[in-house]
Amino acid sequence: MSSVSPERIDLRRLLTPAPAETQSPERHLAPVDLPARKRRRSPLTGALISVGLVLGILASQLGLSIAVSQGAYEMRALEIEQRDLSRVERVLAQNVDKLASPQNLAENAARLGMVQNARPATLRLSDGAVLGSLEITATEAQANLVPNSTLAALPVVDAEGLLVPRVAPVLSDEPPVRWKGELPAPETR
Amino acid sequence: MKQRITRSRSLLVFIVIIVAAGAFFVRLVDVQLVSASELNEEARGKRAVPVVIPSVRGDIVDRNGEVLATTDERYDVQLSPKNTRVNGGKFYRPDPHGIGTVEVTAAEAFEEIGEITGQEGEEIQEIVDEALADNPKSDFAYVKRSVDLSQLNELKELRIPWLTFESQHTRTYPNGAIAGNIIGFSSSDGQPQSGVEVSQDACLTGIDGSEEYERSEDGVALPGSVVVTKQAVDGGTVELTIDLDLQWEAQQTINRQVQNVQAEWGFLVIMDVKTGELVAVAEDGSVDPNDVDASDPTKREARSFVAPYEPGSTLKTLTFAALIDQGVATPLTQNLTPAYLEPEPGVRFGDSFWHEPMQWTMTGILTQSSNVGTATLGTLLSAEERYDYLQRFGLGASTQAGMPLEDSGFLTPAENWDRQTVYNTTFGQAVSTTIVQMAGAYQAIANGGLRVPPTIVRGCQDVSGDETVLDHGEPVQAVSEHTADQVMGMLETVANEAWFDEIIEIPGYRLAGKTGTAEQPDGQGGYRADFVNSFAGIFPADDPQYVAVASVAFAKGGDGATAALTAFHEAAEATIRTFGIPPSSGTYAPIPTEY
Numbered sequence: 001m002s003s004v005s006p007e008r009i010d011l012r013r014l015l016t017p018a019p020a021e022t023q024s025p026e027r028h029l030a031p032v033d034l035p036a037r038k039r040r041r042s043p044l045t046g047a048l049i050s051v052g053l054v055l056g057i058l059a060s061q062l063g064l065s066i067a068v069s070q071g072a073y074e075m076r077a078l079e080i081e082q083r084d085l086s087r088v089e090r091v092l093a094q095n096v097d098k099l100a101s102p103q104n105l106a107e108n109a110a111r112l113g114m115v116q117n118a119r120p121a122t123l124r125l126s127d128g129a130v131l132g133s134l135e136i137t138a139t140e141a142q143a144n145l146v147p148n149s150t151l152a153a154l155p156v157v158d159a160e161g162l163l164v165p166r167v168a169p170v171l172s173d174e175p176p177v178r179w180k181g182e183l184p185a186p187e188t189r
Numbered sequence: 190m191k192q193r194i195t196r197s198r199s200l201l202v203f204i205v206i207i208v209a210a211g212a213f214f215v216r217l218v219d220v221q222l223v224s225a226s227e228l229n230e231e232a233r234g235k236r237a238v239p240v241v242i243p244s245v246r247g248d249i250v251d252r253n254g255e256v257l258a259t260t261d262e263r264y265d266v267q268l269s270p271k272n273t274r275v276n277g278g279k280f281y282r283p284d285p286h287g288i289g290t291v292e293v294t295a296a297e298a299f300e301e302i303g304e305i306t307g308q309e310g311e312e313i314q315e316i317v318d319e320a321l322a323d324n325p326k327s328d329f330a331y332v333k334r335s336v337d338l339s340q341l342n343e344l345k346e347l348r349i350p351w352l353t354f355e356s357q358h359t360r361t362y363p364n365g366a367i368a369g370n371i372i373g374f375s376s377s378d379g380q381p382q383s384g385v386e387v388s389q390d391a392c393l394t395g396i397d398g399s400e401e402y403e404r405s406e407d408g409v410a411l412p413g414s415v416v417v418t419k420q421a422v423d424g425g426t427v428e429l430t431i432d433l434d435l436q437w438e439a440q441q442t443i444n445r446q447v448q449n450v451q452a453e454w455g456f457l458v459i460m461d462v463k464t465g466e467l468v469a470v471a472e473d474g475s476v477d478p479n480d481v482d483a484s485d486p487t488k489r490e491a492r493s494f495v496a497p498y499e500p501g502s503t504l505k506t507l508t509f510a511a512l513i514d515q516g517v518a519t520p521l522t523q524n525l526t527p528a529y530l531e532p533e534p535g536v537r538f539g540d541s542f543w544h545e546p547m548q549w550t551m552t553g554i555l556t557q558s559s560n561v562g563t564a565t566l567g568t569l570l571s572a573e574e575r576y577d578y579l580q581r582f583g584l585g586a587s588t589q590a591g592m593p594l595e596d597s598g599f600l601t602p603a604e605n606w607d608r609q610t611v612y613n614t615t616f617g618q619a620v621s622t623t624i625v626q627m628a629g630a631y632q633a634i635a636n637g638g639l640r641v642p643p644t645i646v647r648g649c650q651d652v653s654g655d656e657t658v659l660d661h662g663e664p665v666q667a668v669s670e671h672t673a674d675q676v677m678g679m680l681e682t683v684a685n686e687a688w689f690d691e692i693i694e695i696p697g698y699r700l701a702g703k704t705g706t707a708e709q710p711d712g713q714g715g716y717r718a719d720f721v722n723s724f725a726g727i728f729p730a731d732d733p734q735y736v737a738v739a740s741v742a743f744a745k746g747g748d749g750a751t752a753a754l755t756a757f758h759e760a761a762e763a764t765i766r767t768f769g770i771p772p773s774s775g776t777y778a779p780i781p782t783e784y
Contacts, residue, residue, distance in 0.1 A: 028401070054404065069411075069413075071413075072413030074287055075413065077414070087262060087338055088338065090256050090261070090262065091337070094259065094261060094361065094363060097255075097256050097259070097363035097364070098363045100255075101364045101365060101366070102364070102367060102433065102434055102437035102438075103365055103367070103368070103437070106437075106441075118762055119695070119696065119697075119762065120766060122769070122771055122772065124771070131697065131771060131772045132696070132697045132772050133696060133697070142445070143440065144441070145440070145441055145444040145445060145448075146366045146367060146413065146437055146441060146444065146475075147365055147366045147441045147477045147483070148364065148365025148366060148367075148479070149365060149477055149479040149480035149483070150361065150363055150365060150479055151365070174501070
């Protein structure tokens with residue numbers, strides 16, 4: 001048996017909107033608490049740090065660059081010193097060559113009054129024999145006849161050890177003229 | 190609505206930014222990638238300065254390494270005329286006596302410069318005024334050229350900002366006129382003019398290098414910016430066979446002898462017998478390469494190599510050597526010799542002194558230097574045979590010693606000889622040789638008949654140490670060793686028996702040699718009345734080591750023959766001292782001069 005008991009349909013309830021839900025059920029929502037946060041830094045610190053870092057990098061770059069340039073200046077100064085010293089060395093070596101030239105030695109020797117042994121004797125070492133004569137055939141110190149214009153300004157040492165001006169060698173085209181003919185004689189009575 | 194407007198504005202800004210960024214990006218790519226190399230070059234070109242690194246010319250040294258020619262550095266002093274007027278003609282320099290700076294006027298500065306360079310302050314003022322008159326913006330004028338290092342340092346200490354310096358290389362010869370004829374000299378702008386400076390120029394000249402440095406706008410060189418783009422290679426060293434001290438002694442000797450007898454010229458040559466090396470080549474009045482203008486213009490070349498002359502009787506030795514070598518005669522061959530002979534019509538010659546017909550051996554003919562005897566015996570050989578021997582002794586062909594110019598002398602082929610010439614060539618006329626060629630011929634006699642060509646330049650040693658030896662020609666066996674021995678015997682007899690034996694004598698040493706008295710052509714088909722006197726000698730005669738030939742020409746105030754003999758004597762003594770030649774051994778065995 002089916003018995004459908006007609007229920008009373010509450011039309012009013014059907015037509016009117018459903019009442020809002022009551023706030024009575026427990027809400028599961030609650031305002032959120034702020035999470036436990038660390039102490040907040042001011043943005044200034046970060047800025048300072050990054051600026052400081054950048055400045056530090058720039059400063060070290062500048063320092064390196066100064067050091068490199070300093071090295072370059074030092075190297076340049078040393079190169080200049082080397083150039084100057086090698087110039088001095090070249091002048092000194094040439095002075096030595098000039099002073100060692102045979103003309104200088106001969107002029108100084110002549111001024112000192114030295115003579116030359118024209119025929120030195122030889123000593124043979126194997127048996128101690130003396131070859132040649134031990135009599136000294138000294139020749140007069142001859143004037144130097146071979147010019148050397150690099151010596152013009154250098155003095156010579158004379159027999160007293162004093163520096164005296166040098167006399168340039170003169171190759172005269174007119175040596176003493178020989179007398180020709182009879183010698184003049186005074187008239188006598 | 191507001192939202193849309195804001196959005197389109199921000200979109201617009203965004204688009205502008207994108208476009209601008211795009212433009213910058215394109216430009217960036219262009220600069221960094223596309224045109225990078227061009228721009229780099231341009232930038233460097235505006236900053237970089239190319240500089241030539243000059244190479245240093247090589248030295249010329251003697252057989253022992255003594256420097257005969259070298260390169261010196263000299264400095265040119267320059268100023269900038271317009272800068273002398275800047276700031277009212279005043280500049281500041283650090284106070285040498287304290288701190289701070291001192292004001293200096295341009296006039297004061299000129300005085301200071303002049304004190305060091307030897308000029309007057311007004312002269313320098315004139316230089317500046319002239320330069321500015323030509324060009325008011327003139328930046329360059331020479332104050333003094335070629336100052337030396339000490340003057341340069343003093344000028345630098347003046348700290349004058351408009352004074353600058355530039356270095357130049359000049360050639361300097363520390364030994365003056367010694368071997369000046371051989372070394373040669375350079376002109377004022379460094380061009381070699383004569384001698385070994387010319388002939389070995391390729392060895393002596395280096396290769397210039399180049400470098401670049403970068404400079405700032407005001408001209409200061411940026412340190413550390415020098416880049417050497419090409420290394421300079423310095424010139425090599427030329428080694429001569431000359432001995433410096435012996436060359437000086439030889440020049441002293443010949444100068445003295447020429448002066449004593451008032452001769453026109455004199456030569457003295459000393460050669461090593463075994464190697465043909467010339468250890469001394471002396472000429473009177475040789476040029477001093479440091480001061481070329483002070484020398485006689487006719488005496489600036491190496492006349493020993495370029496001025497041949499008829500040798501005269503010294504050539505008789507070669508005639509007799511040819512006779513002995515061919516087996517046609519010996520040192521004892523007898524010949525009744527008159528003082529004058531006319532063997533054919535139109536041919537005549539005579540001895541230098543009158544005598545009756547003498548019974549002379551060939552050695553006697555050589556000792557008495559008889560032209561008649563020489564011609565009579567010499568013509569036993571045909572002209573072609575004698576011409577061949579003269580060529581084997583080196584006559585008629587240029588020596589290759591290493592000089593820029595070496596004369597071959599004058600020796601016409603035998604087929605061109607006229608009848609007089611056929612006889613004249615036996616006693617050294619109608620043929621001309623340089624003194625070096627005569628020395629070379631005697632070297633052959635002294636060296637067992639083997640002629641080694643004369644050398645004066647041994648070789649070239651470049652900067653890295655590699656040595657190049659010059660080629661001087663092949664040795665030639667001119668006569669056999671037996672012939673050479675016999676001729677040496679004859680020459681020793683001449684040196685001991687002739688009129689001059691006491692002039693050349695050196696106790697303890699055996700000498701050999703022959704005089705020569707030669708007439709010279711006068712340029713008009715005849716001969717001059719005066720003579721060139723020579724002596725060619727070999728010592729020591731028992732073990733020949735050196736040949737010395739002396740020639741004294743046209744003596745006016747004395748006996749030229751004595752001068753030549755004395756020159757040989759002094760040269761022999763000097764050579765003995767220089768090389769420590771021990772005294773002779775054995776005894777001299779004279780060959781009979783008469784029969």
